[in-house]
Structures are given as C-alpha cells and as structure tokens.
Amino acid sequence: MSNVQNFIISSVRTAIGWVPGQWLPGGKPDPLIERRAAIGRQASRLDGPEKVTGGARFAAEVAMEGLCYGALVHATITRGRITALDTGMAEHAPGVLHVVTHRNMPRVASPALIAITDPTAVGNSSLPIMQDDRVHYNGQIVAMVVAETQEQADHAATLLRIDYAETAAPTRFDAAKPDARIIPSLIIDANHCTVGNPERELAGSAHSVDAIYRTPGQNHNAIELHGLTVAWDGDALNVHDATQMIAPTAATLAKIFGLKREKVRVLSPFVGGGFGAKGFWDHQIVAVAAARMVGRPLRLMLSRESVYRIIGGRSPTEQRVAIGADAEGNFTALVHTGYSVMPTYSASPEAYTLGTRALYSAKSFEFLQRHLDLAIVANTFMRAPGEAVGTFAVESAVDELAHAMGMDPIELRLRNLPDSHPITGVAFSQHALDQAYRDGASRFGWDRRDPVPGTRREGEWRIGMGCASGSFPYVRMPGAAVRITLHRDGTALVACSAQDMGMGTATVQVQHAADRLGLPMEAVRFAMGDSDLPAAPMAGGSAQTVSIAGSIIVAAEKLTGELLRLAGNSSPLAGLRAGEVRLEREGIASTADPSRHESYASILDRANRDEVVVTATGTPPLEFFKHTMHSTSAVFCELRVSDVTGEVRVDRLLGSFDCGAILNPKTAASQFRGGMIMGLGLALMEETLLDERSGRIMNPTLADYHVPAHLDVPEIEVMWTGIPDPRSPLGARGIGEIGITGVAAAVANAVFNATGKRVRELPITLDTLM
Known part of the structure; x- marks a missing residue:
C-alpha cells in the first residue's frame, strides 16, 4: 500500500469515526458495469473539434x-x-x-x-x-x-x-551519500521495510543476482x-x-x-500536457x-x-537489486535499495521501490530508500514517479536471473506472482497479470524469441526481444464533488473543477453520466476547468477519473431521491423508494417492473420545475481497507542493434494491461501509447545533464535534451484484459501512468537478447553498446 493510500485512509478514518470491523463500501460490483451503453464504447474526444480548429484557448x-x-x-x-x-x-x-x-x-x-x-x-x-x-x-x-x-x-x-x-553547496551525487536521509514521505509508506533475513537467504540461494542500476534525472517537456x-x-x-x-x-x-x-x-x-509538472x-x-x-x-x-x-523533474537514482531463487525458480529473497535526490525543501521522493513491493512473492524482503540533499531545484512527480525507474532496475534483475537459470523470463515472472500483497498479506481486489502476460506473449509472438543472446541477425543488425512487468497503485482521492443539473428538456449538465491535460476527462465522464442518468451522450454536457465549480482533486496519481466517477454515482443517487419526491403520488412511480428504481430511458423506472416508468420531462412538468440541481461528494475511498488494488502491465519489445554504429532501433512495442474496466477504448489506447512513448525516451535518450561543479543544468533546450520524435516511435500495439475491478467506481483503475511502467526494462532486456551486453544504466546510448 502506498503512503498516498495510507494518508487517505488516515484522514477518512478520522472524518467518519471508522472502527475496525465496521462494514466497508465497495463489496458489490456497480450494476451499471453490466448494463452500460456509452461506457466501454469507442468515443472520440468531445474537445477534439475545438482543439483542431483553434477554438480552444489555453x-x-x-x-x-x-x-x-x-x-x-x-x-x-x-x-x-x-x-x-x-x-x-x-x-x-x-x-x-x-x-x-x-x-x-x-x-x-x-x-x-x-x-x-x-x-x-x-x-x-x-x-x-x-x-x-x-x-x-x-x-x-x-x-x-x-x-x-x-x-x-x-x-x-x-x-x-x-x-x-x-x-x-552539495551538488555531487556520490559525495552526498554519507549524509543521506531516511525519512517518511508522501508516497512511500515505509522507507525501510524488512521481512525475514534476505541477506542470509541470498547467500544460501541456488541462484542469485546482485547488481547496481542507475537512472539519470529527467526534465518535463510538455508541448504547452x-x-x-x-x-x-x-x-x-x-x-x-x-x-x-x-x-x-x-x-x-x-x-x-x-x-x-x-x-x-x-x-x-x-x-497541454502535465505529467506531474x-x-x-x-x-x-x-x-x-x-x-x-x-x-x-x-x-x-x-x-x-x-x-x-x-520546474522540477525526475530524480536521478542509484538502485541495488538483489534476487535469490531456489532450484525451481521461487524467489527466496528480494532486495531493492538505493539512493535518489530530494532536497530538504522538496516533498516529492522518487519512490522507486514502491512498485516492487506489490509485484512478486518472496520468502524475504528488504526495501530501503535514502534521499540525498543536493542544491538543485526541488524535484517533483513525473509520470509514474518511482515506478518508471524502479521497474527498470528490478525487471532487469529478473531478466538477468532468468538468463542465469536458463529459464524463460516470462515463466520466471509467472512463477513468482503473488496471490495477495507480498508484504501486508492483503488480498488483491482483482489481479490478472498472468492473463496479461499470456495474452501479450501470444499476440507478440514471444515463441519466436531465441533465448541465446546475439543469435538472430539481419546483415549488420542484431535482433532481440525483451519483456518486463509493471505495477502502479490504484488511488481514489477523497473530497471530489460534482453538481448535476437536470433540465426539463431532458438534458443534463455535470460540473466540477476538474482539469483535462489531454486524457479525455470530459469525454469519459459524459459517457459515464449518460449511462448513469439513462440519457444519450448528446444530452449531457460536462463543465470543468473552473475553481468556482464544485472542487475536484488534482489530476495526479492516475486518480482523477475514478475520483470524479465516484462523485457522479453519489450525485445520481441524490438526484434519484429528489426526483421521486417531485414525482409525488400521481406518478407511476408512487410508493417506490430510491433503492427500488434506476435512472434509464430518460427517466426513472422500477427495477422490478420496468413498465413503471416516468420521463424526467413529465416529472418536472408536473412539478412546474425547469430544472433539478444536486451537489454531492464522493464516498470515502474505504476500498483501500480490505483490498490491495494495482494496475499491472506486461510490456514486450523487439528491436535491432547495429554492429557498425551501436544504434538501437525499436521495431515493435506491445503493452498488455490489467487495469480494470476500460471506459473508452479509443482514449485509453492513446493514454497507453503516450506512456509507452515516454518509456522509450526514458530508455534511449532522455537525460538531464547536471554540471556537478556548479549545480547548473547544461542542456535546458530540446536541441540538447532529446525526446522521442516521430521517426523514433515504432509500431505500438496495446491490449487489455478488461476485467472490471469490483471495488472501484465503474470497475475502473487508473491507466495514465501504467503505460510507461516497465518499458525501459523491456527495451534493456531486448538489447541484451540482441547483443549479450547487459546495460545497467540509462539512457542506452551508442557509446554503451559499441
């Protein structure tokens, strides 16, 4: 469980006076998951025409x-x-x-x-x-x-x-290590966590790997x-x-x-793009x-x-990953420790061990994060903060161990998937990373991979395949509020102060509200981007969609009660309570007898009302109490490495995701691909160059700080299990950050399969492969 979740739970407990053993919400799947019409359907972004015609004002x-x-x-x-x-x-x-x-x-x-x-x-x-x-x-x-x-x-x-x-002033990474701090932080629930005796288990393991992995600092480069x-x-x-x-x-x-x-x-x-910055x-x-x-x-x-x-960016890291396994490949020890930079005036640690804590079972664990105080701009969140670079280290180590054992790297991963959270023992709400791997491997053609590095060649090019896992925690922010205004003409306005950084927030919430209210999509508008509207949480942690969705659910329930009150005794709904009806066919119907139905227009006409307005805040996110909730990924990469220049050309990427229900396949695929492209940048080119003599960034332009351009981006295929999470609104979990998680490791593992050279430091540049 992340510290974000811990902080949320702590504040919720205080607010509602929760005591252990009390009933928790989220035990039953949302019935809308089964009867949805707009949700789950391909829908183009509602703000698309405004943006492409220049009507949108930034x-x-x-x-x-x-x-x-x-x-x-x-x-x-x-x-x-x-x-x-x-x-x-x-x-x-x-x-x-x-x-x-x-x-x-x-x-x-x-x-x-x-x-x-x-x-x-x-x-x-x-x-x-x-x-x-x-x-x-x-x-x-x-x-x-x-x-x-x-x-x-x-x-x-x-x-x-x-x-x-x-x-x-302290500006040198290595020189700052003796004064590194181990402190509580916003994201990491325990900076030092030990289960069992991992060093002893490592020493006695039939197979083991123990290596240092390094990732550079990175800067934000949103288009806007x-x-x-x-x-x-x-x-x-x-x-x-x-x-x-x-x-x-x-x-x-x-x-x-x-x-x-x-x-x-x-x-x-x-x-025009946020990514945490x-x-x-x-x-x-x-x-x-x-x-x-x-x-x-x-x-x-x-x-x-x-x-x-x-504006801060991603912190550089130095990570030690050590994994021990018995003769059958079952992990006996998993150690993930290291250093990252977080000045004393900053609040954003690079939580590189967070994803590892939920990814694999093992007999023993140790996780330790040390923070270095350097005189630099305060670092901040950058898409999958911690997980993006942490998976590079741990998933490279898993690949190294699989090679040393002569075992297929997917088989080694599947053998060590947990049935519950490896540290806390809390059950997963829904977890199908094994299916994501099997589906992805079949689609990608993993059986064509030669396990012997450097075997496949085409002229000067060495061909390789690699894979890696990713995990990102589910978060639903407390306090999200929405206002629903239902008009006599059968249209509705849903309003909150949410922000859209390119994810398609308005589109998917209109889809949700249309299904929730029993209206066609064209009858629903979504107002956002204004602090005068009911307050929505920040867009971060892949949390905004489910946070707002949870508020719409509560607001729709409140609206149902208000409409039944207005309907009165002259309505076919007379005598029914809120739990006995549902909003459908542009009105309200009895759940037991759908013929008992009255339209919104009829109810409001009789009540002589032009509109009904309700405002509601989402329920506390107590689903964290009983279940571990994570989105997961299986990323596959095929690439070529030139014998002549050391150039890496990625030919194919496939991401197979288990992220709960997918609410809009069109916008979801865009989010996944965008994350995977950022993963390519992490793997092959992005690097903030800091002059350690002066503490000055040396490459503060896109001429010197390289990000993937069109010709760097290969064919990217995405797929998902689509299994709803029964404890989250709409069965969904966040997808904004899982797309980047695991990509860098998949690329590095493919480079090893192509060349036999293990790269433990990003980015993977020509000089490291020559």
Whole structure:
C-alpha cells in the first residue's frame, strides 16, 4: 500500500469515526458495469473539434485589454547571496513597466508542501520566493521584468546586472551519500521495510543476482509551456493557469495573498500536457504579485529554459537489486535499495521501490530508500514517479536471473506472482497479470524469441526481444464533488473543477453520466476547468477519473431521491423508494417492473420545475481497507542493434494491461501509447545533464535534451484484459501512468537478447553498446 493510500485512509478514518470491523463500501460490483451503453464504447474526444480548429484557448492565449508581459531572470550560482543588483538599464529600456526583485516583492509566505491530508497544500518547494537576497539553487528566480510586449520584457531581462557572493553547496551525487536521509514521505509508506533475513537467504540461494542500476534525472517537456494570464479586479483575482490542480491552486493563492477564497478564481479548461509538472511553482506567485504591482493584466509564459531552471523533474537514482531463487525458480529473497535526490525543501521522493513491493512473492524482503540533499531545484512527480525507474532496475534483475537459470523470463515472472500483497498479506481486489502476460506473449509472438543472446541477425543488425512487468497503485482521492443539473428538456449538465491535460476527462465522464442518468451522450454536457465549480482533486496519481466517477454515482443517487419526491403520488412511480428504481430511458423506472416508468420531462412538468440541481461528494475511498488494488502491465519489445554504429532501433512495442474496466477504448489506447512513448525516451535518450561543479543544468533546450520524435516511435500495439475491478467506481483503475511502467526494462532486456551486453544504466546510448 502506498503512503498516498495510507494518508487517505488516515484522514477518512478520522472524518467518519471508522472502527475496525465496521462494514466497508465497495463489496458489490456497480450494476451499471453490466448494463452500460456509452461506457466501454469507442468515443472520440468531445474537445477534439475545438482543439483542431483553434477554438480552444489555453492559459497563455487568453486575450485581455491592457495586457502586459513578464520575463524571468534566473540565478547563475548554486548557493550564496546577491551582493549587487543594478536594475537601472532594464527599468529605462523601451516598454518596461516594472522590475520585480526581492527589494520590492510583496511579503508572501511560501505555499505549504503538497500533502494528501490537506488538499489545499500544493507547494513543490518550501523555499521563500524572492523574499531576501539568498540564492538556494542554480536557476532560482531572482527577478522578473514586466513590459508592454514579450520581446521588450525578454530584452530588458538581459540588462540586469547582478553580482553574487557564492558559498559551497552539495551538488555531487556520490559525495552526498554519507549524509543521506531516511525519512517518511508522501508516497512511500515505509522507507525501510524488512521481512525475514534476505541477506542470509541470498547467500544460501541456488541462484542469485546482485547488481547496481542507475537512472539519470529527467526534465518535463510538455508541448504547452507553463504559463498563466493574471488579472486583478480590486481585491478579486482571476488566474488563467496551466495547472493540474485547479481548486487547490485557488485555495493556495487565497492564503498567500490574504484573500477570501471566493475572491480567487482559477480557470484552466485546457492543459497541454502535465505529467506531474503542472503543479504549483514560484512563477505563479511572482506573476500574481507583479500584476497587482503594475495594476494591469499580466501574462507570463515560461521559456523552455525557464521550465528546466525552476520546474522540477525526475530524480536521478542509484538502485541495488538483489534476487535469490531456489532450484525451481521461487524467489527466496528480494532486495531493492538505493539512493535518489530530494532536497530538504522538496516533498516529492522518487519512490522507486514502491512498485516492487506489490509485484512478486518472496520468502524475504528488504526495501530501503535514502534521499540525498543536493542544491538543485526541488524535484517533483513525473509520470509514474518511482515506478518508471524502479521497474527498470528490478525487471532487469529478473531478466538477468532468468538468463542465469536458463529459464524463460516470462515463466520466471509467472512463477513468482503473488496471490495477495507480498508484504501486508492483503488480498488483491482483482489481479490478472498472468492473463496479461499470456495474452501479450501470444499476440507478440514471444515463441519466436531465441533465448541465446546475439543469435538472430539481419546483415549488420542484431535482433532481440525483451519483456518486463509493471505495477502502479490504484488511488481514489477523497473530497471530489460534482453538481448535476437536470433540465426539463431532458438534458443534463455535470460540473466540477476538474482539469483535462489531454486524457479525455470530459469525454469519459459524459459517457459515464449518460449511462448513469439513462440519457444519450448528446444530452449531457460536462463543465470543468473552473475553481468556482464544485472542487475536484488534482489530476495526479492516475486518480482523477475514478475520483470524479465516484462523485457522479453519489450525485445520481441524490438526484434519484429528489426526483421521486417531485414525482409525488400521481406518478407511476408512487410508493417506490430510491433503492427500488434506476435512472434509464430518460427517466426513472422500477427495477422490478420496468413498465413503471416516468420521463424526467413529465416529472418536472408536473412539478412546474425547469430544472433539478444536486451537489454531492464522493464516498470515502474505504476500498483501500480490505483490498490491495494495482494496475499491472506486461510490456514486450523487439528491436535491432547495429554492429557498425551501436544504434538501437525499436521495431515493435506491445503493452498488455490489467487495469480494470476500460471506459473508452479509443482514449485509453492513446493514454497507453503516450506512456509507452515516454518509456522509450526514458530508455534511449532522455537525460538531464547536471554540471556537478556548479549545480547548473547544461542542456535546458530540446536541441540538447532529446525526446522521442516521430521517426523514433515504432509500431505500438496495446491490449487489455478488461476485467472490471469490483471495488472501484465503474470497475475502473487508473491507466495514465501504467503505460510507461516497465518499458525501459523491456527495451534493456531486448538489447541484451540482441547483443549479450547487459546495460545497467540509462539512457542506452551508442557509446554503451559499441
């Protein structure tokens, strides 16, 4: 169980006064799973036409009268103080309205670090934001220029003259190891967890592998850069922001600027990619403060370099994985330990052992995560934070062990699949990774793989196949709320402050609401992206879809009761209770006798009502108490490696997933493929290069930081078991992050099968294979 789940459970217990032995919800499958019409059907994204025709407006595209523009200035030292600051040339440059520095920045508190127990706590860093002359990391914001045009602001920003007094700072990964911390964190339930005596079991095992695996830091590169458009209206604040946490951002801005919550409105109907980065960072506070100082609407869009300088990414890791097995291949020991970077002012550990804890059975375990304090920008969540890099290590080790034993790597994995959570013993709610493997292997043609590395060749190319597993925990956030407005004409509006970063949130929730209310899809609209709407949780942890779905279920039940009350004694439904009816055929019908039916239009006509409005919050996610819930993956890769250049060309990828019910195959396949493409980047090219002498990122552009382009992406096939999880809303679990999990290991294992060379450090580049 993840610490996200633990925090949720703890807060829920307190809120409802739960005691052990109390009945828990989620014991029966949702009946809608069996009779759904729109859910599970291919449906194109509802926002597609708006986006392809240019009608969609993103945060930095909102037009406002009198708009001015900001440009950031970043520190060029790692740690120290500003000793001289000359803003004169910048202030007198054409079009400049203001230069914001620590000298005139309003006194504001740092946002509270992100925490599940406080949904309004969204900070990625606890450092003060331009409150003094101190510099904490290379790239920190030290000034912002505001001008009439973006070009004028960018030019003036180069005219500032800043001198620093530099002090020593920790910037070297290896040098920081002696001072590594073992601390409780947001994601990892126990940073040090031991079951049995794994070192003794390793020593006595018939077969074992014990190796170190390394992964680099990575930076976020969403197509849409971080940006916001800010406007003050007296003491009211309106912010158009590229964020994946709309309601929490509004609450945080209200706290920081001393405003009543209802005076802050955050709008974000479209987000051009988030992946964990579109949270709350320094630039939002600086932009809001600057807009108030100049008394005009202000737009700040970060440059690609600024994203690298002040928006955190994935932490580098060094991981030890040791696995022992008996003569039959049953694991006797599983050790996963190591180091990752998390500054003391950060809140986001790279939880690389989290997926491993639920993946395999073993006689003994040890998991240990140590955090290094380096003077860098606070790291943050990046798609499958921890699991993406953790599976590279553990799944490479499983492949190494299978080769040493002369056993098929799929057979070794299936032999060690658990029946319940290996550490806690809690039963899985639904778990069919074995089926995902068998289905995937059959579709992929795994039987054509030659187990002897380097055997298959085509001219200069060595051909190889590899596979790997992945696991990502199910999360349903508490406190998600929705409002349903049912109109007399038989249409409905479902509203909450949710955000869509490209996942198709509105589309799948319209599908769900249509089925839940017994309406055609075209009769349902979904309003989102506005903090004035009922609060939805942040979009993270692959949790948003089921969190909102759970709220719609409760709201529909509340709506049913209200409609029965309005129907009265003149209705064919007279005498029926909410538990005896269901919403279908654009009205309400008796479950026992479907002929007892009345349309919404008829009920509202008789009641002389134009609409019925209900607002509801989802039930507490108590399904965590009795069941272990994880999405899992079996990833297959076929690739070629050139004898001449060492070039790796991935020819085929197949992902076979067990993720509960698939709510929209079209959008789900897109999510899976997107994750797998990010996995290719992780495996073969993405790497943040940090100059350990200065703590400065050396490749803050897409010219030097490589991500997969079209020609790098092979044929990608996705499939799924489609087995509903009986304890989750709609039988679904999250799919946003399981797609990347396991891909890097599958690629590395295919490279070994092709060449006989085991690569234990990412990315796999030409020089490592020559």
